[in-house]
Amino acid sequence: MSFKAVLNIDGEEMNVLECRFSFSQNTDHNGKPAARPKGGTINLLIESAGETSLFDWMISNTQTKNGSITFFRRDSMSRLKELKFTDAYCVEYEETFNANNEQPLQIQLTLSSREVKLNNSTYQNPWPV
Known part of the structure; x- marks a missing residue:
């Protein structure tokens, strides 16, 4: 089965080429969780549309989306499903162009989010307010 993914930020839609998000828990010597889960980081590869709003977001250490x-x-x-993120910082940005292949102009983003919601399940990082 083939899938398509769309990133929506500030009402702007972008085609997602790759998406990766993960969560983890530290465990004790028996394999039992020993701490609260960690996560909220989302890695994306999207098609660049020529806008600079994502770059502007990256170079601000206070702006969240x-x-x-x-x-x-x-x-x-x-x-199929929807991943929502709240109060996300753009903590990594890389734009790539290669005239020798058929790939579009691409932007690699890493987002660090206070809250991530996958359908009806919510994870919240314990960030100070």
């Missing part, structure tokens, strides 16, 4: 990544089934374009 809310957004979502919606995953669709390509066969019916029905929604």
